[in-house]
Amino acid sequence: MxxxxxxxxxxxxxxxxxxxxxxxxxxxxxxxxxxxxxxxxxxxxxxxxxxxxxxxxxxxxxxxxxxxxxxxxxxxxxxxxxxxxxxxxxxxxxxxxxxxxxxxxxxxxxxxxxxxxxxxxxxxxxxxxxxxxxxxxxxxxxxxxxxxxxxxxxIVQQGMITRISELNSEERRKIIEDIVGLSYFDDKKSESIKQLDESDRRLEVALARMDEIKKRINELEAERNDQLRYTFIESQLKKFKAIKYSNKIRYLKSEIDNRSKLLGTNESNLNALSKTRDELRKEIEEIEQEKSSFMSRVDASNKLKAQIDTKLTNVIYQIEREKAVTKEAQLRMTSLEERLTFIQSEGRKIEIELENSSKVLLDKKSITEKKQSHLAQLKNDLETLNIRIDEISGHVDRNRKLMDRLFQKKSRLVEISSRLNILIARFEEQKKFYINKINENNPTIEIMKRSLNDKEAKLRDSAMHMCYSELDTEKKLINDLRNKSEIYSNEIHLYKNTVNKVQKFAMPYEEKYSVAVQLSNEDFAIADLIKDSQDFKILGMVRDLIKYDDVYKKAVFAAAKDWMKCCIVPTVNEMIRLASYIKEKNLPCLKIISSELLSSLIKEHIVLKDHDFIGKLADLVQSSIPNLVDFIFGNVLVVRNSKTAYDLSNQGYKCVTISGELFEPYASSLSLEFGSKISDLTHEIILNESIGSLLENSHILSTYLANKKAELEKIIKDISNKELRIRGLETLVTEKRITVNHLNEVTASLKNEIDNLEAMNRNLSGEITAIDTELTKNKKRDNIVSSSLVNNSKNIQYIVNDKIDKELSELTYKKNEILRKIENREIELREIITSTTSLENGINAAGERKNEILSEKESLEAEQIERRGQKQIAGQKLEQLEKELICLREEEQKIIDVSGDSYSILQNYEKQIKTLDDKERYLDKEINGIEKESIAIKKDISNFTVQESQAMNDLMWLGFKELLEGEISDVDILILELTKEYDELKTRLNLLAHETYVQVIDGYRDMSTRKNYLENERNSIVLFINEIDIEKKDVFMDAFKKVDDDIRKTFSEIAGGSAYLQIENEDIFSGGLSYLVQFQGKPPRESTSLSGGEKTMAATVFLLALQSLKPxxxxxxxxxxxxxxxxxxxxxxxxxxxxxxxxxxxxxxxxxxxxxxxxxxxxxxxxxxxxxxxxxxxxxxxxxxxxxxxx
Known part of the structure; x- marks a missing residue:
């Protein structure tokens, strides 16, 4: 640069x-x-x-x-x-x-x-x-x-200016965001918001869980309190009820004693009062007669006196009325004098207060004028400083823009220098690594070559063919022995299975035969006869020749169990011949029936009308031999239950129930059949000879089997010896083969390793040469970048040393001081104005109050004069009424003097009669009262006795045997309230509330700790998001100010008018940027509403300003x-x-x-x-x- x-x-x-x-x-x-x-x-x-x-x-x-x-x-x-x-x-x-x-x-x-x-x-x-x-x-x-x-x-292509001119306010904001890279902040904020959402969800879950637990705690706390309260109330109720019953019992006892004493006193008083009442009645009759004669004389004088009394009453009323008016006027006049005195003192106080307030108001107005003049002087000084600051701010802005460009260049150079240093260090490290690798590989290659020669020599000395031939011979011999062993094993397995099957088959028959020998019953004879059944013309056994329903099985077995193994022959001769054979053979007992003799059997018909009678057993059993069932079952009746069987047996019948209960005639004996079976060992006896022969053959086969096993063991032993020999040969062969394979692998591996290491050395040498070239090139680039950084730093230092910034800082400091003083003076001025206004309002209020006092004073003085006149008029009327009252009193006294004696006599009669009547009525009342009281006392004594007994029973039911001492008042009210509360608690009582409450409280404490942790986590995320927003806003506002300043300057130079950007919303990123343009002689308008040429000019200026962000x-x-x-x-x-x-x-x-x-x-x-x-x-x-x- x-x-x-x-x-x-x-x-x-x-x-x-x-x-x-x-x-x-x-x-x-x-x-x-x-x-x-x-x-x-x-x-x-x-x-x-x-x-x-x-x-x-x-x-x-x-x-x-x-x-x-x-x-x-x-x-x-x-x-x-x-x-x-x-x-x-x-x-x-x-x-x-x-x-x-x-x-x-x-x-x-x-x-x-x-x-x-x-x-x-x-x-x-x-x-x-x-x-x-x-x-x-x-x-x-x-x-x-x-x-x-x-x-x-x-790069501005065709149509780009048009597109820029059509940008809306939000698109203008977004294009500035894209240039300065605000998406970085949005990504950080989005990630933080995701973390905040997760934190909010966790916190919401924790709070919801806490709310549930808290709600549960409140419920449990109430239930726990109810449980404790319920227990307490239960004990208190018993105590208060016991006190109530104790007090009641004590009260009832004292009442019974009092009532008994009172009843005795009443009876003695009643007798005395009755005698006194009779004497009073006689005396009253005598006085009544004397009074009647005297009354006629007194009536005339009483009429005149009544007229005078009426006049006296009216005069007295008027006198009292005038006295009341005079008293009221006097009291009101006293009140008016006190109010006038108070108003005069208050008026003097208000005049003093008005005088003082006026003086203070004049002082504050003079102070206000001084403050305003000083404030005007400070504003003039501020205006002078603003003019000077504006003069040098342009130069400072240019220096700041230049500094921004220099720092951008420096940051790029520092980044390039860092990359170059890292690259140089990486190349040097690689070069050092490659050289060390070559130095390590050279001696390794020499060692591998020597080892390769040794392995090849060993490989040539190894011989494998003799070991393989001997191994093949042994394998053939052991295969022959294994085939022979397999044949022997199959034979032994077959013979062994045969012997086991014979023994398994013969063992049950032997056991059954031994049982038959022990019994020595007819089964031996039957078995012997079955062999020659055709010679003796045996038709069969009874058990095989009869049929019946399973329902009557028990009845059949009970009635004919002894006949089931009986043999049936056709004629008597056969029967005799068979008996001679059994005797000759000395066989056990055997029953024989001739079918020839059965033909002459006479059937007996029995008819019984009974619901439980089923019929004759012979009718329920069938047989192919005629009359056989009648011979065996002809006289046996079948019934449903044992009671019917017993009744018929007493009548001479042989009866059996369907459940197997057999009653002999006349109930001579009873036999029971509940499901027994007929033993049949005939088959086992017949097979006894065959089983014996089979067992003898199995013993011979077992001997042959033992010989075969001995031969097999010898063959297995030979096989084991051969296998040991083969394993030894295989081990030897395997070892030799492994050795040879290992030698081959090691040889091939050594050759490959040597080739790879030599190739690696060649490649490493080439890489070292390339690295040297790159190192030279990058070191030159690093020197160039370093010199550029030095020049850049010098230029930055030159701008930093410029004294104009220091002057601007001093002026800004002075400006801030003046602004602070202006603010303080304005605050003081506002306070003085406020206090002045308050004083003026107070003076006005005092003046109004003074006027009110004057008007009130006038009204009070007028009322005072009026009340004084009322008092004088009432005094004059009172004097006249008192004179009239004196005259009426004198007339009344004259009449009283005339009739005074008669009245006193009459009064004496009345007094005597009244005294006697009162005494009589009193005595009647006393007598009636005593009688009623006696009746009530007797009833009370009876009720109290019953109540005392009931109360004592209730006290013992509560668990108290003696009366409790207690001076508690209103026990009934306490019991009523406690009972009401007790019944209410009982409906919602939870007996496990206390234990559950303790567990839930512990869980709530743990959840509260978790909630505090989540809140701290959320607050830290929110703080981080706010910091991102602030940083994003600062970066955007710096870019916005830079673009806006460039637009103002460039548009003024091009069009001579004015143009500027304006933020639409206080929240910068929720709105856009308005681009307002004002050409000379025209009102300001939004850029999108300009004409075609004006819109192009405004868009071009906006584009140039955007380019100034990153030149x-x-x-x-x-x-x-x-x-x-x-x-x-x-x-x-x-x-x-x-x-x-x-x-x-x-x-x-x-x-x-x-x-x-x-x-x-x-x-x-x-x-x-x-x-x-x-x-x-x-x-x-x-x-x-x-x-x-x-x-």
């Missing part, structure tokens, strides 16, 4: 720019190498429409790595190739050469070349840096350092002035010239005023379907019309 200082501003000039552009086969440029030599500053590209001038900018974008067909203005990537019929020339190559004198690109050469090639066959792109093939990412990293990647705002060494602009009129084009071109002093601007334009201001002009025209170019240097800014075109 190069810095030029002109005493007013420090201009930053980037020296990295596009020095040369080479195009081959790209779009309208044919298959020839088109070269553009470009200078720094404003470069204009012009020409007729369709000539291909915009393709120059597309070629630069292509070389910088752009892969979007839309941005390269083609429908597909293949359209980038020049239209030519010769497919062998389908190649696109664009080369950019950058001037790198300031080492902005961290490569230690003055010119850096970046190329991109694309072949038509594959469509793949190759990237080259200084002629060396590199990856696209490597090239983009270098471009990122100088802010020249194609995706930034340094680029070069800019590509495609017809950005297309929609501007001549005046606005002229203004825009001036701004472009100014901006080109710090950056290279390559601008495609058709406007003559813009071309005239360019330092270099390229004219593009079409010829034979290819773009052609002319070049003109224009250092003197000659108008386009005066330039002669030459190819």
């Amino acid at each position: 190069e810095y030029i200082y002109n005493h007013e501003n420090l201009i930053l000039r980037y020296l990295v720019y596009i020095k040369k552009l080479e195009i081959y086969g790209f779009k309208s440029f044919g298959f020839k190498n088109t070269v553009l030599h470009l200078n720094n500053g404003l470069v204009a590209v012009t020409g007729p429409n369709g000539s291909g001038k915009s393709n120059i900018l597309d070629a630069i974008m292509f070389a910088l790595g752009e892969n979007s067909p839309k941005l390269l203005r083609v429908d597909k990537f293949q359209s980038l190739f020049h239209d030519s019929e010769n497919s062998s020339h389908r190649l696109v190559r664009v080369n950019l050469s950058f001037d790198n004198s300031d080492r902005g690109i961290p490569i230690d050469i003055d010119t850096v070349s970046m190329s991109r090639e694309m072949e038509g066959e594959t469509g793949e792109s190759q990237y080259y840096l200084n002629g060396k093939k590199v990856s696209k990412n490597t090239m983009l990293e270098l471009l990122e350092i100088i802010v020249a990647v194609p995706s930034k705002l340094n 680029s060494p070069f800019y590509l602009m495609d017809e950005v002035d297309a929609h501007l009129d001549a005046q606005n084009t002229e203004r825009l071109s001036k701004i472009m010239v100014e901006r080109s002093s710090g950056s290279q601007i390559l601008m495609v334009t058709l406007k003559e005023s813009t071309v005239a201001k360019a330092t270099q002009i390229f004219g593009i025209y079409s010829k034979s379907g290819q773009s052609q170019m002319v070049h003109y240097k224009n250092p003197d800014n000659v108008p386009l019309a005066q330039i002669k075109t030459s190819e």
Whole structure:
């Protein structure tokens, strides 16, 4: 970078720019190498429409790595190739050469070349840096350092200005966010919000759980309290009830005693009172007669006296009325005098207060005037400081912008230096590692070669054929022995199974035969006869010749169990012959029946009418032998139950129940059959001889089996010996084979290892050479970057040492001090004004109160005069009424004197009669009362006795045998309230409440600890999110201020009007940015509501301001002035010239005023379907019309 200082501003000039552009086969440029030599500053590209001038900018974008067909203005990537019929020339190559004198690109050469090639066959792109093939990412990293990647705002294509002009407020905000990279903050915030949501969910679960536990605690606490209260109330109720019953019993006892004493006293008094009443009645009759005679004489004088009494009453009433009026007037006059005295004292106090308040008010007004004059002086000083601050703030802002650019450059250089240092350290470490590896490999190779020779010698000495032949012979012998062993094993297994089956089969028969021998019953005879059954013409056994229903099985067995093994023969002769044979053979007992004798059997018919009688048993059993069932069962009756069987047996019948109970006639005996079986060992006896023969043969087979086992054991022993021999031979062979294989593997491995190590050494030597080259190159680049950092730091230090910042800080401090003083003075002034207003209000209120007191005083004085007149009038009337009262009293006294004696006599009679009547009535009342009281006392005594007994029983039921002492009042009320509470608690009582309460409280404490931890975690996340928002807002506001300042300055210079950005909402990121523009002579309007040319001008200024956020060494602009009129084009071109002093601007334009201001002009025209170019240097800014075109 190069810095030029002109005493007013420090201009930053980037020296990295596009020095040369080479195009081959790209779009309208044919298959020839088109070269553009470009200078720094404003470069204009012009020409007729369709000539291909915009393709120059597309070629630069292509070389910088752009892969979007839309941005390269083609429908597909293949359209980038020049239209030519010769497919062998389908190649696109664009080369950019950058001037790198300031080492902005961290490569230690003055010119850096970046190329991109694309072949038509594959469509793949190759990237080259200084002629060396590199990856696209490597090239983009270098471009990122100088802010020249194609995706930034340094490339302005056709239509981009229009799109910017149509941006709404929110899109303007988002484009600034994208430039300064606020998405980083959004990502951090999104992740933090996710963590916050998880924390909130965990906290919500914890709080919900705590609420549930708390609710449960409240419930349990209430239940626990109810449980404790219930127990307490239960004990208290018993106690209070016992006290109540004790008090009641004591009270009842005392009442019974009192009532008994009172009853005795009443009886004695009743007798005395009855005698006295009789004497009084006689005396009353005598006095009544004397009174009647005297009354007739007194009636005449009483009429006159009644008239005088009426007049006296009226006069006395009027006198009392006038006295009341006089007294009321006197009291009101006293009250009025007291109120007047109080009003006069209050009036004097108000006058003193008004005088003092007026003096204080005058003092405060004078202080207010002084404060206002001092405040005006401070505001004048503040205005002077603001003017001075405004004068130097412009210079400070320029220094700050320059510092921002220098720090951006320094950060990029530091990053590049760090990468280079890491790369150099990595290369040196690799080189050191490779050298050590080679030094380690060389002695290893020598050792491996010596070991290889030894292994090959051992391999030649090994012999395997003798061991293999001996092993094969032994294997053949052991196979023969194994075949023979298998044959023997099969035979032994077969014989062994046969012996086991014989023994298993014969054992049950032997056991049954032994049982039959022990019994020695008819089964032996039956078995012997069955062998010769045809000779004796035996028809069968009874058990085999009869049939019956299973329901009657027990009855049949009970009635004919002894006949079941009886033999049936056809004739009597056969029966005798069979008996002789049994006797001759000395066989056990046997029963024999001749069917010939059965034919003469007489059947007996029995008819019984009984519900439990089933029938004759012979009718329920069937047989093929005629009369056999009648012979065996003919006289047996079948009934349902034992009771019926017993009754019929007593009548001489033989009866059996269906459950197997057999009753002999006349109940002589009873036998029971509950499911026994008939033993049949005949078959076992017959098979006894065959079983014996079978057992004898099995013993012979067992002997043969033992001999075979001995031979098999000998063969197995031979096999074991052979196997040991074979295992020894196999071990020997295996060891030799392993040894040989190991030798072969080790030999091959050693050869491979030697080859690999030698190849590794060769590769490592080549890598060391390459690393040395890279180290030299990177160290040179590091030196260049370090020198750039030193220069950059010097420039930063120069700006830091500028005293203008110090002056601005001092002025700002003074300004803050003045503002603080102004604020303090204003606060004091407001306080004085407030107190002054309060004093004025107090003075006004005191004046009003004074007027009220004066008016009240006047009304009180008038009322005082009125009350004094009322008092005088009432006094005069009172004197007249008292004179009239004296006259009436004198007349009344005369009448009294005349009739005084008669009245006294009459009064004496009345008094005597009344006295006697009172005594009589009193005696009657006393007698009646005593009689009633006696009846009530007797009833009370009876009731109290019953109540005492009941109360004593209740006391003992409560568990108290003696009376309790207690002086508690209102025991009944306490018992009533406690009983009510007791019944209420009983309905909701939980006897496990206390135990459960303790457990739940412990769980709540644990959950509370968990909740506190989750709240702290959530608060830390919220704090982190707030810090992210603050940092994001600060970064955005810095960028916003920078863009807004640039818009204000640039628009004022271009259009002479004003334009600025305005934040719509207090919450910056929930709204957008309004872009307000005011051209000269027009009102301010939003940029989207401007006319076409004005909208283009406003959008261009906004674009230039956005570019100032991250300055680029070069800019590509495609017809950005297309929609501007001549005046606005002229203004825009001036701004472009100014901006080109710090950056290279390559601008495609058709406007003559813009071309005239360019330092270099390229004219593009079409010829034979290819773009052609002319070049003109224009250092003197000659108008386009005066330039002669030459190819």
